[in-house]
Amino acid sequence: MEAIKNALDFSDFPRNDMIIALFVAVFLLFFPLFSKSTFAMATVIQFLMFSLYGMGWNTIGGYGGQVDLGKAQYVGIGAYTTAVMLIRWDIPFWFSMPIGMFFAVCWSFIIGYPLFRLKGHYFAIATIATSLVLKDIFEVWDLVGASRGLEISPIKYVPPDFLRLIFNSDIYYYYFILVFFFIGILYVNWFRKSRLGFQLRSIKDNEDVARSLGINVHWAKVKTYAIATAFVSFVGSFHACYIKNLEPEDTMSLDLSILIALMAMLGGAGSLWGPIIGAAVLIPLKTYLKEWLGAMGGLLGIDLIIYAGIIMLVSAVEPKGIWGIVQKVRRRKRA
C-alpha cells in the first residue's frame, strides 16, 4: 500500500511540470484517434519503447552513475526468448516474456557480479565486450536462427491474438506499450524514493562514504542492474512481437546500446523525466532525418552526421542534458 502511494506521489515536482505531464499523457492517450499516418504511429511506438529502455538504463546509469553500454544484450535475450518460444513451441507472449526476463536477469547476475568490481571506463567497456561476445554467439547459434535471424509469420495466427500479441494494426501495440509506459513511470517514481534508490544516489555521489555508512555497495549495484535488465528485456520481448523480424545485427548491436544510454543522457540522466525527454527529442529526429535525408540519392549517411553532431554538441556543452538546462534556468529565475 505504502509503495503504491509512493509511486503515485509526484508532489516533489513543481505544479507546472505536472500540468505539462498531464497534457502529454492525454495527448498520448488520444493520439491514435486523430493521427492517420502509420509512419507517425510507428515513430511514437518507437518513442514509447525507447523511453522504457531509457528508464531501465536510468536506474543504474542515471541514479547509480554506473555507465552501462551493453544494454542491447538484454534486448536480445528478451526478444529471442519470446520469438524462439513462439515459433518452436507456440508458447504465448505472456509466458515467454517472464521467462525471457528471468534469463536476462540471470545473465545480468553472471556478468554483473564480477564486473561491478570495476569502475568508470573499465566497467563501461567491459559491458560492451560482453555484449559483443553474446552477439557473436547468437550469430552462429542455430536455435536462434544464426545470422539469418528469426521471423514470426503472422499468417499462422488469427490476428487480434491478445495471448500471443499478434495484431494486424499498430493501434493495439500502441495501447499495449502505452500502458506499460505509464507503469514504468510509476515504478521509477517509486524506485527513486525507495531505500535502494537512496542508496544508489549516495553511491553515485561518493562510493567510499556510502560503504562506510554500511551500504552494501556491490550488492546494491547488482540488484539495480537486475532491475534495469528486467525493463530492457521486457521491451525486447515486445520488440519481438511488434517487429516480428529479429537479426543479431539489429537487436543486439552496439549502436542500440549506445542509443539507449545516449537518450537518457540527452534528456538528463538521473532524473525521472530525462529518458522520456531524450527519447521524445531523439527518436523523431532520427526517424524523420532518415526519412527526409537518407532517401536523397548520393547523400549517404548525412542523417547520421547531423545526429552525431548533436551528440557531440550535447556532451561537450551541456552534459547534464535538457533537464539540466531546465533546472539551470529555474534556479536563475528563483535567484
Place this chain on the structure above:
Amino acid sequence: MDILVGSIAAGILIGMVLALMALGLTIIFGMMDIVNFAHGEFLMIGMYTGLLTAQTTGMDPLFTLPVAAAVGFLLGVICYYGFIMFLLRGPMVAQLLGTFGLMLFLRNLALLFFGPQEMVVHKGILVGKSFDMGMGIIMPATKLAAAGLSVVAFAAVWLLMHRTKIGKALTATSLNAQGARYMGIPTERMNALAWAIGGATVTIAGALLVNFWYVNPYVGILFTMIAFAIVALGGFGSVPGAFFAGLVVGIIMEIPGIWDFFTYTFDSDWMAEVPMTSFKYMWVYAAYFVIMVVRPRGLFGWKR
C-alpha cells in the same frame, strides 16, 4: 605442426601492427583518463589516406606513411582543440558518449565521401609476393614489411617518450597534471600533443594495414574493440605493455588456425564441427572480459 607455427607467426606479425595501433589509445588514456571510441575511425582514416594517396600519386602504398602520419597528427590536434578540450570538463558519461559521437561523425563522413564499398590495394612492390621461411611458414611480404615498419615506429615513439625533454613533459603531465602545470609545463599543449602522437601512430598503422586488409567506412569499430583489448591487457597507459599485449592479441586472433591444428592432430570430429572462424573476434572480446575481471590493472599497468 606447420599450421600451428604458421598461425602463431602470422599472429605475431599482425600483432605488431595492432600494437602500433593501440599505442595511441594507451598514450591518450594514460594522459587524460579519456577513452577514445573514435580510435578505430582514426585508423580507418589512415587506411583511406594510404590507399587514396597511393592511387592518386601512383606511389607504392608502403611509402605513403609520411602523408598518413601528417594527416593523423593534424586530425589529433583538431580533435583535441575542437572537441576533446571541452569534453574533459564534463563528467565521465559525457566523455564516453562524446567520443562515441565523434566516432559516428567520422564514420559517416567517410561514408559520405568514399561510399560504402570495400576497397583494397591492388598493386605495389610487395603485393602478392611472399617468402617461404621453411617449416611451412609462408609470409606475405606486405605483412612482413608492415610488421617491421610498425616496430620501427613503435621504437621511435618509445624513444620520444623516454629520451627527450618533450617525452619527459608528457610523462610528467600524465603522472600529475596539476603538479606539471606548477612546474611550468604547458599541460594543455601536452594533451594536444598526446592526441597528435596518438593520431599519427594510429594512421601510420592504418596505412600499413591497408596493404593487406580491405577498408570500408565500417571497419573502425572492430579495431576499436581490438585496441581496447590490447590496452586492457597491457595495462592502461603503459607503452611497453601495449607492445607485448599486441603480440598476445595477434595470437588470440589466430585461434581458429591453432584450433585447426589440434583438430588435425587429434583427428576429432566434434572439433571440426565447431564454426571457429565465426568466433574469430569473439576471443578478443572474451579475453578483454577475463582480463578486466582477473587483473584490472593489466600486465604492465600502473594506473588504476
